[in-house]
Amino acid sequence: SLAVGCAARALAEALRPMSVDPQEVFVAGLLHDLGKVALSAVFPKTYQRIAAEANRACGDIADFERELLGTDHTVAGRRLAERWHLPRLLRDVIWLHHLAGDALPASVANRQLLALVLLADTLARERRIGYSGNHVFYEHSPRLAERLGLSEGQLSETATRLNQEVAELTKVLGLEHKANGGVHCQGILRADAEQGRVNTELTLANERLAAGARYFRALGQFDRLLGAWSDLPKAVAAIAAVAGIALQRPAVAAFGLRERAPAVDVCWIDARQNTTSVASADLPAEVRDWLNSPDDVIDSLVTRAPAAIRTLMAPGLHEISGTETWLIPIVYQARLAGGIVYGSETDERARLAGEAEELRSFNASLGLALCRANAQAAARRLADDLAETNRNLQQSQAELLRSRTLSMIAEMAAGAGHELNSPLTVISGRAQMLAAQLNDPEARRCLETIRSKAHECSRVVSELMDFARPRPPTLAPVNVPELLAELRQVWLARWKLSGAKLLLSIDQRGPCAAASPSSALNIQADREQLRALFDELVSNAQHAIRDSEGAIQIVCQPAAGAAGVEVIVRDDGCGMSPRVLQRAFDPF
Template identity: 30%
Template structure:
């Protein structure tokens, strides 16, 4: 069963890919029509509901052009015997789209009306696409929908009010919202239009979190219902729902009466448009939705101008392709973000003819701008926004976010002040121009330059940064390269951070293991010491008692030896107890400069160490520290003993220094010798209890272990550096500030 399920899943995946291949192969609308669909601002000023092509020429011309495009490959199919069974009513389809778009534009401002109209017009684009690439398959889908809705009086495969999505997924593998989204992304339609095409059947509570918050999807959902209801009667409940939607998401306040009147006018336009599109046997007059142009009187002039325009366009495109090729060839995988900025600055400098420019991009993982400046020389670097007053809140400003992504804007006083002040000297005096670099709707960086007039591509003097600009592909590629470099920089930084965290975890793990081992040994030593003390006391006492009764000198000497060994064992037990249960450390201020000179003299004299073999150096920046003076004295004595023992048989030299470490806020007492040193393995175990590097039988291996416990009890630390044959340096690092935990 599991194998059958897997085979079915693989078959469905193959079916989906085949449908997507057909959709990708579908020829897009003509360039002028596609440009209008991409840029709803060209529908402005938005025309209210009308009853004829002369009253709303752009909208009616758009509907006619779309209808002609969708019928382009189906004219021959109408002559087949099964034409009645597979006919798609394209007129009714696009009339419904126009009605939905007009309903959606009822309660929004003029700046949004064109985009909302396109959202409604194209919301069922996926149905048109599936019907074009799979006419028979989609006819079967709709027949199932009609049968499920118990409707038998329609010969058309397109019927409003029937949700075919489930049948589409079951019979074709893809539903029309998915197909429409695929087509919208391929045609580079706006984000809002793409979302309405994709999500117009998704309930409001199930919309993705990343969906545009302007409510366009919800408005189109209501408008679709209103357009379906126009075939019957628009009831008051639907009107009230529309008033509520526009009050929440629209830009103006509509009354129920105003909205009902608007919908009645939309119904009238839909009826007139349906009749106009259907026409009669004669070809109806076409409406030109393109911007008005002067009509030459001579046909030959028209041809020559068209050829010249095509030649100029081809030259611009060729120049853009070369710039894209050169830029792509200069980028390698793994480039730093500032390196990509440098290559982008070169490419844009050549494209726009800039003598000096700055390309910058914002890091995603840190409050930084990385930049590259070109001119007399190339400068690359990083700007920390958090240190420049305001941090990320100062970039980009709201005006920068609203810029056209292919349009240069002159920067006026006060705009992007920190960037301007940073690069003004590099760019020179004169008007500053800024070009934003965006990835989708997200501004990721920009270009700064200084020149008297607006930068224009040398190969296209009429390139004004319009939506059809030939600069767009190059700018899009540069933006994508910056996004990729930014992501790779974030990944690299994250990888470095993870490596540092792992290193610290390993070090902490070793410290924890060592601390647990020391605690275990300390507990064992404490127990052993307590158990040994009483037997040793008995042995020593009995031996001394027997010595008073001994008859011969040999017996007394033997008993004296027992007493001495018992005392030695007792001292070892005391050392074990001191290691296991160190005295409670006091936390007192210590003047290292005064304390060290006095203490070293006392320790050397007590050990009969010649003063000439030991030098003391105290730096002027040595701070006062906090700790227990008695424990610190004993620790220094242990270090001097170890140093002296390591130098036996050689020219002994012990150097004791005191200095401050500002980075760690501590004072340091350093003891160095020129003895035999330690190998890395020995150094790693030097502070383990009961480990000794000296000759067997001479050391107990508790010296450095006790030093570490004494110093750590005062919030200090011990560090060792050693080179075999060159000597050893041991540092006692003591806090120069009183920790909050110590009061």
């Protein structure tokens, strides 16, 4: 507090213009930690413990005051200042000297004085003059000085003179015999003590860092072995592989329990002999009974392996030799997911106590991996079931859509047939009548075109009606080669094609211009429906080659492996685009 008072006074004198009384600031700095004096006097042993905890954690002593006493020195100091009827200005400094200007209540009057005390307190702690118990710096002195309008030079000059001023005042007040050789010597002694404490903590921290690095290396190896998708046997083998690294044991075993199945996957690894053994088996009855209530080990970090686990691991116990068999349970969401088993001649509970946090984190990662492997197996099963369901649903939807489409076409075709056939008949008849009355060849040709297009429209309407309400097929013997040969002549005449551009091959005897019918290729079918089918196929092929030098080949042969006839229509034209091909079998 003496150092804070001296620093606050010097800083106030450096302000231009000087807006606060340097002597008032000195008194405010001197009394700012009055609450610590009060708490130390009332609770001496507890306050020694508070100071020790703050030193050990390098934290803010006020946090430990609140934790152990339920209040801190700022509140206690304010209450004492009120009881002593100190001025409002000093009460505010004692209560709020840790707060920066933007965090102060609106009712605080002299904010600049509070800012000077905060800067002085920070400067004294930075130079380790005296003892405050607060090791935390929320803001450093240059930033605080800048807010007050003080330059770096003014701050540096104040800091340089501070040790000397404190030493002189200590001597004037007769406190040098309590300072154990002066303020500077006290700082050196505290620094030495702090260095010893830090060295001890660093030694312990290095040991924990080494353990943490070991577990971290094991987890890195585990992640590389596991991959994104792994089943339970692979996860268990990866656990056994990395457990030896983490636990520093050459021979270890691991097991993982399967969800929704009384089975287990086990892996034994002996790094000394470079051997690995894996197995999957149903759980023995003894192990199933034990798994119903494994509470004796589920909360343990490491424990002696119970008889049920020794029974489970019996095939590989010779590989994990040791006077004692130890179990590290792998727990996920308060449920045993698996475990690590190994042998040791020492008490593993004592050996692993110093790295308990690292081991818990390691086990949590392993438990998550086992749970994920089980979840992925369940997801695969579910995905297969969903895929099958989706296939069935898709087929049902397609059939439903087709049925609805056909129903709509039937309604449309019925209406269209009724509404269109009569006008088309009138158009065709009137065109014929006009043609009979005219002698102009061009007019007669136009009227003939009108008549033929009206017939074409009528045919389309008839096809719609036939498609929507198809008549039952009239089955009769049909000689397919004979029908194809007949249609070939029609197609040649319709499209004015040469014979080389429309080839017909019967029973794979090679292309020919006029094939003789084969009585062996007879089928029971509706002749008119076959004519329509072949006409559509070959019309599509002719459309593909009409702008090229391509040709159409029709092959008629016995169906492979079944009674019937196979007819293939090939062309080397432009083909169908992917969009057209996707909808090639959609009606119309």
